[in-house]
Amino acid sequence: GDSPTASTGTPVSGGSLTFAVNTDGSCLDPHQSPADVDGLFSRPILDSLVSLSADGTIHPWLATEWSVSADQLTYSFTLRDGVTFSNGEKFDAAAVKANLDHIVAPATKSQLAAGTIATYAGTTVADPTHVQVTFKTPNSAFLPSLASAYLGIEAPSTLTKPPADLCTHIVGTGPFTSTGGYSKGKGIDYARNDAYNWAPGTAKHTGAAYLSQLSIKVVPEDASRYGALTSGQIDAIASVPPVNVAQLKNTPGFTVQAAAAPGGNYNYYPNTAKGVFADANVRKAFREGIDWQTIVSKLYFGQFQPAKGPLSPATVGYDKTIEAAYAYNADEANKLLDAAGWTGRDGEGYRTKNGARLTVRHPFLKAYAREQRDTLADQIQAAAKQIGIFVDNTNPDINAYLADVGAGNYDLADFSWQRSSPDALRTLFGAENAPKGGFGTNLSFTSDPAIDKDFTDALATTDLTKQAELYGDAQHRITDAVAVFPVYVFNYLLGSSTKVRDVQFEPQAFPTFYDAWKRP
């Protein structure tokens, strides 16, 4: 098929598009919800102050200009005039303040958005088009965060409603509106906002959206989603099962677009603080003794790129030079394990030391497994057996899982953390993010002052080159410490009919529909 991003012909206004996603949301209001998909659901309705392009640069949107104070603590914005919410309210500085305050208010129980502006100190309204946001500590990741849907701007009058109401209905200034709102297990329908005239700087056109109707449906079963697309019942789907990608590409009238997600890959993390992986040689053996890259290419039929570092190559600041360290070398792995004293073998061929089997405890949430991660776990288990390591994939329920992780009772943990900025590294390897009773994101328990210093310095500068240098150093240190087993780079695989044109991806690899149109 031909690429839908490449515009062929002139966009046509009108028509409706139905898009099916694989995961259900939990709450439409992105201020509250942590779910990726809720960002997708709310994006057509909500605009942000700024927009972010794939290369990490910030562009205007509802704010036309901005500046950062020298101490990196205060951000000043000049707002676009003449913007109205779809309920008729005017967008102004007070609205910005109301939104940011709403995000951090405890009653909102924000599970993600508030975390991205954790050191938020307050907002000052200078006049209707000028506003200042202050922080307690420097936060260079603020502008990229601000560009995400999680900090999207909602109509101030709606923010006073109970949080529960916002979970189904939100009002914004965006190119689409939804009167029916989001309904669990079903999805959401949108209508075009004809008055829209303040497209982000990253968009391909201005004015109202092309599509007059948009609906996003929730279809978790891979086979159903795929079948519904190929049988023409819907126009586009998220997460084409990798097994079907080649098939779909070869089907006339259909096409697949891929967008690699930035941030942390889907990675396995060793617990470096205790257990078998406290020994760096064992970690290294695990990294080198398993042919991660072949497993990933095979399992995902080449549709997901094997990861070769703590970050996704799609992240700004990705350091390519570390990739060599992640090559497969079984002989070296066996030598390392022998050196580490795991020289015995038991009846099933696993290595032992002092009679104890070399067991890696891996609590694995099977019920939440997406993208055949359970199959992947089986294969990694089988591959580890080849070098004499037993990976024990337990399947606890979420509570037991959280308790285990909180207490550090595991040797191996897996998760993905997609963020548009390299600040994801801080989340994943910053000492302060290690699990302390509750869930933490630094699952490897990495605790290296040099790495932490890189992070603090990077937060305090908005100079992208400087940042890249600091994050590059961190990536090297993390690789040297064997604090991560990179698995795959998540590719947003969007399958669609070739009639669907110009679906764009925002930097976090979510599709946006403002520029999209449908060939009649």
Next chain:
Amino acid sequence: MRSRPGVVLSFVFLFVLALAAIWPHLFSATDPNAADIQSTLSPPSGQHWFGTDQNGRDIYARVVTGVRLSLLIGVTASALALIAGSAIGVLAAQGGRVLNTVVNRLLDIFLSIPGLLLVLLVIAVLGPGVRNSIIGLALVTTPGYARVVRGEVIRIRGAAYLEAAKALGWSRPQIVLRHLVPNALGPVLVLATIGIGAAISIGSSLSFLGLGPQAPTAEWGAMLSSSRDYFTVAWWPAIFPGLAITATVLAITVAGQFLQLRVEGRSQA
């Protein structure tokens, strides 16, 4: 039996299943968990009779190895439920008014919560896995058995042969054990044969919901459940475990119905 090839076939099939459950290597020498990443999802062939799955494992070997666990879940859960249900049922029917009412209400409460929901609750409390699936399945099916046993006991209670036994000089507990319980169990055993099938089927639903036996254990429900992602490109990972489940349940049902007729002395008629 001679005139019914279906019955003979069922017994032969069950016999083969039993063999496979005890000595799986009689039927397949291949390691059911040997993943071969180079030959995933290859269709049935001389080398892999039922083809391979997404991990390149031999489906035939997995179906054979799966016999043990799949039967274990169905049979053990049904057996546990049968024993517990019978005890409760007899107790309720033979006990005093108060006991009867209390047990009855309790049964009602458990019956009013849909089975799968209750299993999910049990698994939420105990955690997923084979053992807990069995416990959950047994727990949810127990009230049903108890109800039926209780009904049977109440029906039989007035039977003339119980009075005859009393006239012969048996004591009450002796009558209950010798005559009442064995006779009340008849219809329940039929229920149990259906129950084994149902348990295997619910078990596979649990796998579908991600709560069944854990990988890489070969279990039919789990195999069936994981096959669904590949259904559009490969039919064999879905068809063979599905056939295994269906054939097993069919054989158990046919054999069960035949045995019931035998017990009731009707096959001679």
Next chain:
Amino acid sequence: MTALVDVANLDVRFGAVHAVRGISFRIEAGQSVAIVGESGSGKSVTARSLIGLAGRGSTVRADRLDIDGTDARRLPEGRWRRLRGRRVGFVLQDALVSLDPARTVGAEIGEALRTHGTVPRAEVDAKVLDLFRDVGVPQPELRAGQYPHQLSGGLRQRALIASAIAADPALLIADEPTTALDVTVQAQILQLLAHRRAAGTALLLISHDLAVVSTVADYVLVMKDGVFVEQGPTRQVLEDPSHPYTRQLLAAVPVAHARGTRLSPAVGGPVAQPRPETGPEIVLEAKNLIKAYGVITAVDDVSLQLRSGETLGIVGESGSGKTTTARLLLDLETADSGTVDVDGTIWSEIDAKSQRLLRRRIQVVYQDPLSSFDPRYPVHRIVAEPLAVAGVPRAERRARVVALLDQVGLSAQVLDRRPAQLSGGQRQRVAIARALAPEPRVIVCDEPVSALDVSIQAQVLDLLADLQAELGISYVFISHHLGVVYHVSDRVLVMKDGKVVESGDVEQIFHDPRHEYTKSLLAAVPTLKSTEVIR
């Protein structure tokens, strides 16, 4: 004039079972024909073949099968329906369960009318009431709206007959219309049939009881093993039976028999049967028994005595309290007041353990032995059970069981059969063997032969008498069948509404009844017109 039924060489098979083997007969308009014969001889199958409902899996063949002038051998279902009900009315054998329990009897009768459209729809209800009156059902308006379970057996039988004659058929077939009924009710039904006959309806009556047949039929067909062994005008067949089987049937009627003679067939006239001397010893005594269930007093001040070697008969209509009395004697039910004394021990005065020991002295044989056996038990276990209770070692039981079965005339072949695989007579013998096992002094027999057909009934009664002579056992013998009671008893108790209305020596009760009720009871017994014994 053509016959209503003209059958030549009728042959019916059910797979391997050859139920009817080439019979021929005719029924003319207005005629009354009876088929008699023992159970399983093919009477019902013959009758059902006449309306094309021989049964599932049947193969019917005949050289001629003309029903109402129509060749019915290859009749399509639609044509059959025009005959059924309209030309031939049918009263099925199982009268008590032959009405749909979910519909009112009025609706059932109305259905027969509507199906054939013999009366305009608007008049159906009125006609139903007329029919009720015709068959002698009192309060027809009330009854029409009732369900079968709300009617007594007699009323149900009448309702059934009403539905069979609703469309005014030329022929009425009645299969055992009185078997399940009390003597008094039986008499009424027979009268009703006689009425129909007088009204011009031809009748085919089926029964195993020659006495019943003799009151209604003018032509008799005697059936055995699917063939007619004898036929002729009723009087001729009864008075001068030519076939040995007919003679056997006649001889087996206990009422027709002198007491103290064998009932079972024997060549060359009746054979004397030894009777034991009645000892002076009282083995069972009941004093002033009262038992009430709610408002019903089932047993009301009943006293009785039984000596060793003696048989006490208890008669009375259904519901008079006979079974309840038996249960009180056996201590299966506790009396509200009064005492029962077995062999010198009073039930209520001893503890549970001694009661269980005492049970060996008094055993019971029920009307329906099948339901008194655990359906899972084979014969040897059934008979061994009382031995197990008595603690006889397992090893010795088998020999004892074989001996007991031999005593009741059963071969060891039945040892491993289950109750369902036995014939009625065999079952009753097993029940008797079980009762004999603990060597009791008394056996209470509650309707022990009512479910059996005459010839088997005769065998069982003879067996009981033999055992009594041999072992000196005493019997309490309950039956609503006066003839049977007359045959076996030394003394008789007549019960009505829970009370003993009359008691005394059997000869006195039967030949010189004092109480009105006893008299009416005796009057209702159908008798063979030629061989009057009772009157």
Next chain:
Amino acid sequence: MRRVASAVLVLWGAVTVTFLALHLIPGSIVDAIIGQSRVTPEIRAQIIQDYSLDKPLWQQYLGYLGRLLHGDLGHSYNQGVAVSTALEQQAGSTFALLLGGVAFALVGSVVVAVATANRPRWIRGPAATAEVVSVAVPSFWLGILLLTVFSFRLHWFPAIGANGFNGLVLPSIALGLAPAAMLSQVLRQGLERVLEEPFIITARARGLRSAAVLLRHALRHAVLPVVTLTGWLVGAFVSGAVVIESVFSRQGLGHLTVGAISQRDFPLVAAIVLISALVYVVVNLAVDALYPLLDPRLRKAPEVVR
């Protein structure tokens, strides 16, 4: 009145069992609510306070019962909305599915049973085998099969997102097939037993046509054991809905249930249990009322003659 009282007792019991079960699960509820996301300590405190998770267990329980009596089902921990709102959104779809499944099961079983009862072996045999197979087939598997064939290949029915009749057909079949097979077995056995009854032969001897015999006399009796199964059916259908809604990507209560249980969303789980128990109880009351209508012997009216 006594029946209603015991029905209320059952509802109370069901809720209590649920409460106990969800609180027996190891680990803290707050952690379950927060899951893998990152929250500030203030927000954590807010969650504990909002859901009264700091109170002793018995107070939480009594509090819940008290609110329940006022018709307040509480606030879902994870859906971010009032339970009543969640139910309002979801129940309609589930009830439509249940109705569809029940209708399919009833109509299907009656048609099959009537068509095959007392028929020659070559008709009965395959029907009986098909029934056993239908009971044995896992419903999610059947669902996928139906979707593949009738939606993706033949395009007869939509796979997703249809709320109308068309969208209901496949899920109803997937949900109703196993119960239908079970019912038709029971119904056919009942019919065959009844058709041997003397009153049926009597009706035929009256000249009634076969159809009238079947419909007017036989079916009514054969239906009794089916009615007895209804209570069991309710459970089977609701359980089935959990799986079917997932397979067919339908919104609904079943779909919510799995997540709600694993996330210990007590108010939501309790409400779902309450609804299913209510359906169960109501159906059973209805069945009790139906028995005497079907079988007059069960009516309590004084019997005139013994």
